[in-house]
Amino acid sequence: MTSATLTSVERDRANRRTAIKLGIAAAAMVGFAYGMVPFYNVFCEALGIDRARPELADVHAAAMRVEFDTNVSNGLPARLTPLEPVVAGRAGGLVKAKFRLENLSDAPLGLRAVPSYAPERAGRFLTKMECFCFNALTLAARETRDVTVVLLVDEQMPAELGAVTLSYTLFPLEDKA
Amino acid sequence: MTAATDTLNPTQGDHAGEAHGHDDHGHHAATGWRRWVYATNHKDIGTLYLWFSFSMFILGGTMALGIRAELFTPGLQFWQPEFFNQLTTLHGIIMVFGAIMPAFTGLANWMLPLMLGAPDMAFARMNNWSFWLLPPSALLLVISLFVPGGAAAGGWTLYPPLSLQFGMGMDLAIFSVHLLGLSSIMGSINIIVTILNMRSPGMTLMKMPMFAWTSLVTAYLLIAVAPVLAGAVTMLLTDRHFGTHFFKAVGGGDPVLFQHIFWFFGHPEVYIMALPAFGIVSQIIPTFARKPLFGYHSMVYATASIAILSFMVWAHHMFSVGMPATAQLFFMFMTMLIAVPTGVKVFNWIATMWQGAMSFETPMLFAVGFVCLFTVGGFSGLVLSIAPVDTQMHDTYYVVAHFHYVLVAGALFSLFGAVYYWLPKWTGYMYSEKMGKFHFWWSMVWFNVTFFPMHFLGLAGMPRRIPDYPLQFTDFNALASVGAFCFGLGQLFFLYNVIHTIRGGVGKAPANPWEGAHTLEWEVPSPAPHHTWETPPSQELVEKGLKEQAL
Ligand code: HEM
Numbered sequence: 001m002t003s004a005t006l007t008s009v010e011r012d013r014a015n016r017r018t019a020i021k022l023g024i025a026a027a028a029m030v031g032f033a034y035g036m037v038p039f040y041n042v043f044c045e046a047l048g049i050d051r052a053r054p055e056l057a058d059v060h061a062a063a064m065r066v067e068f069d070t071n072v073s074n075g076l077p078a079r080l081t082p083l084e085p086v087v088a089g090r091a092g093g094l095v096k097a098k099f100r101l102e103n104l105s106d107a108p109l110g111l112r113a114v115p116s117y118a119p120e121r122a123g124r125f126l127t128k129m130e131c132f133c134f135n136a137l138t139l140a141a142r143e144t145r146d147v148t149v150v151l152l153v154d155e156q157m158p159a160e161l162g163a164v165t166l167s168y169t170l171f172p173l174e175d176k177a
Numbered sequence: 178m179t180a181a182t183d184t185l186n187p188t189q190g191d192h193a194g195e196a197h198g199h200d201d202h203g204h205h206a207a208t209g210w211r212r213w214v215y216a217t218n219h220k221d222i223g224t225l226y227l228w229f230s231f232s233m234f235i236l237g238g239t240m241a242l243g244i245r246a247e248l249f250t251p252g253l254q255f256w257q258p259e260f261f262n263q264l265t266t267l268h269g270i271i272m273v274f275g276a277i278m279p280a281f282t283g284l285a286n287w288m289l290p291l292m293l294g295a296p297d298m299a300f301a302r303m304n305n306w307s308f309w310l311l312p313p314s315a316l317l318l319v320i321s322l323f324v325p326g327g328a329a330a331g332g333w334t335l336y337p338p339l340s341l342q343f344g345m346g347m348d349l350a351i352f353s354v355h356l357l358g359l360s361s362i363m364g365s366i367n368i369i370v371t372i373l374n375m376r377s378p379g380m381t382l383m384k385m386p387m388f389a390w391t392s393l394v395t396a397y398l399l400i401a402v403a404p405v406l407a408g409a410v411t412m413l414l415t416d417r418h419f420g421t422h423f424f425k426a427v428g429g430g431d432p433v434l435f436q437h438i439f440w441f442f443g444h445p446e447v448y449i450m451a452l453p454a455f456g457i458v459s460q461i462i463p464t465f466a467r468k469p470l471f472g473y474h475s476m477v478y479a480t481a482s483i484a485i486l487s488f489m490v491w492a493h494h495m496f497s498v499g500m501p502a503t504a505q506l507f508f509m510f511m512t513m514l515i516a517v518p519t520g521v522k523v524f525n526w527i528a529t530m531w532q533g534a535m536s537f538e539t540p541m542l543f544a545v546g547f548v549c550l551f552t553v554g555g556f557s558g559l560v561l562s563i564a565p566v567d568t569q570m571h572d573t574y575y576v577v578a579h580f581h582y583v584l585v586a587g588a589l590f591s592l593f594g595a596v597y598y599w600l601p602k603w604t605g606y607m608y609s610e611k612m613g614k615f616h617f618w619w620s621m622v623w624f625n626v627t628f629f630p631m632h633f634l635g636l637a638g639m640p641r642r643i644p645d646y647p648l649q650f651t652d653f654n655a656l657a658s659v660g661a662f663c664f665g666l667g668q669l670f671f672l673y674n675v676i677h678t679i680r681g682g683v684g685k686a687p688a689n690p691w692e693g694a695h696t697l698e699w700e701v702p703s704p705a706p707h708h709t710w711e712t713p714p715s716q717e718l719v720e721k722g723l724k725e726q727a728l
């Protein structure tokens with residue numbers, strides 16, 4: 001390939017030919033990316049690898065999932081357990097969930113639950129109608145109490161939000177022992 | 178300096194007679210902003226790429242310092258976790274696609290025609306487009322910080338399901354990736370065609386400079402994988418807005434599939450950022466060892482083997498997703514196999530230096546620093562390639578340490594070396610060797626202070642991508658943060674050094690300031706005139722240089 005023997009017109013033509021081939025290769029590689037989708041399905045099936053099972057998910061019912069997460073701040077003798085860790089909701093509907101709150105100490109305990117969302121923007125689409133986090137709570141020694149939260153899912157809830165995590169962390173009340 | 182300069186056609190004014198059909202559209206007269214906006218000259222475009230890349234380096238670096246400031250002590254000081262995640266994500270995307278890759282494309286644009294004896298890149302107009310797609314895509318990323326919900330915050334890998342849940346910042350990131358990919362593909366087509374079709378007589382493929390070889394192989398890699406990334410993010414986009422279920426489990430899709438597609442792009446991408454660095458180092462080391470590159474042919478074959486193997490190792494990023502053991506073993510052994518051609522390269526660089534008449538000007542310091550630290554990154558990579566080890570270390574700071582050894586001390590150091598090496602050719606002036614050396618040693622020390630402790634943090638279990646950490650990680654994190662700020666300061670010094678050189682440096686540079694350099698770019702005057710090699714270099718001239726390189 002000695003380009004010196006080519007005239008510049010010939011060289012331009014050769015250049016364009018190479019470029020077109022490369023352009024086609026690039027376009028084909030986009031196809032390859034999409035080709036990996038069916039290939040992956042076949043491959044997983046052949047190897048017997050567990051796949052997500054769409055038949056277990058009801059696309060229409062579970063437009064959105066709320067998952068509950070609970071934490072207790074360091075050293076606080078209390079326990080918070082979601083009675084249903086995952087609930088389904090849909091735009092415009094209500095989501096209701098119960099939690100079990102326990103005082104593990106032999107003394108009365110004042111505490112407060114602080115909520116947070118992940119992804120953060122979910123907070124704009126979920127309105128708390130009723131929540132045990134609205135007020136400070138006082139538990140008697142060894143008391144166990146069931147508390148509730150009721151969420152209104154906004155009509156505008158974007159479908160892509162999929163799963164939302166609502167997390168509660170228990171903190172001791174500052175003024176009470 | 179060399180008699181060869183007079184083979185250069187001095188009648189630059191009247192080149193319009195030579196119908197090249199691409200670069201004679203009045204840009205010659207263009208001045209001021211027009212010269213840059215309508216740039217078709219490969220040197221102008223190279224310069225644009227390099228300045229763009231540097232400004233992205235500063236932007237991404239500022240974000241890195243935002244991360245390190247937050248991690249200086251435990252607890253939340255400066256940012257909310259949501260914003261911290263945006264910082265890591267944008268830092269990664271901007272450094273990879275904005276700083277490192279455009280810098281290599283810029284160097285290829287500036288240097289390939291000069292090194293191969295071609296008058297310009299093959300497609301000058303397309304070249305203009307490939308550059309000017311970059312600023313808008315960078316702008317999209319910056320704008321995304323200010324839209325509701327903020328920028329994408331799921332890491333530069335954009336894994337679903339998180340990436341399906343973000344607000345419009347994610348869409349902007351996707352469009353940005355589209356533009357960046359398009360730019361890379363056009364740039365690569367240009368590089369391949371230029372190398373394949375525009376070499377001067379006597380410059381056969383197996384005799385061209387290593388930097389041309391690694392640019393060629395890198396460009397092929399990009400054409401193969403940039404479209405795959407574009408496909409992957411397009412699937413994300415349609416999953417988000419157009420009801421497809423590629424990655425949504427609820428409709429029968431699978432988020433793990435995204436990881437396969439992403440890393441099919443992502444691992445070759447690692448070599449897209451490493452191979453050109455290998456090429457640069459293979460130019461610099463022979464020059465300052467005053468010996469021909471040891472094992473030129475094995476270097477070419479090693480480059481090609483690395484490129485081919487890079488398509489068969491992608492799932493080493495996914496050892497913890499739950500693959501069958503056979504698949505894990507396959508990817509583990511294939512990954513280890515890459516160490517062989519990489520080892521060949523390191524061996525060849527050392528053998529080139531062996532018994533050479535070495536001198537340690539700044540480019541050589543960066544090249545030797547590259548060899549030392551890239552090897553450290555290679556070794557920690559080998560550690561991570563062991564599947565049972567990686568299931569422990571996955572997503573810890575050990576990984577952050579590993580890839581910064583290959584990306585900062587690897588890709589970035591090679592770029593610094595390249596800038597010092599070719600700065601006399603670009604500006605016509607010599608940089609200050611004292612300031613260059615200071616920049617090297619400063620970077621070398623603070624780089625290690627920043628990133629070496631991260632190995633320990635990772636081994637002790639500190640996860641990556643977190644804004645807060647348990648108390649026992651405090652000391653090493655504080656150390657890393659101090660190192661990062663000092664490292665960053667040193668790069669402003671680099672900027673000062675470059676501007677100082679542009680303004681005259683320490684004096685005029687000869688056509689060939691380096692005793693041991695024998696490639697064609699040193700045969701044209703310094704600074705390289707706007708048009709070079711309008712008549713290709715003579716066969717004798719080419720062969721004279723090749724003989725010096727023992728080719
Ligand atoms: C001044 C030098 C730099 C510093 C101090 C720095 C620091 C950091 C830190 C602290 C992180 C993330 C930590 C975490 O996971 O939470 C990070 C991530 C990352 N950095 Fe750098 N970095 C620097 C330069 C670079 C360069 C030159 C590149 C080149 C490509 C790069 C590529 C990346 C990538 C790809 C990530 C991963 C982002 C993600 O987790 O999604 N960094 N860096």
Ligand SMILES: [Cu+2]
Pocket residue numbers: 443444447490491493494
């Ligand atoms: Cu990889």
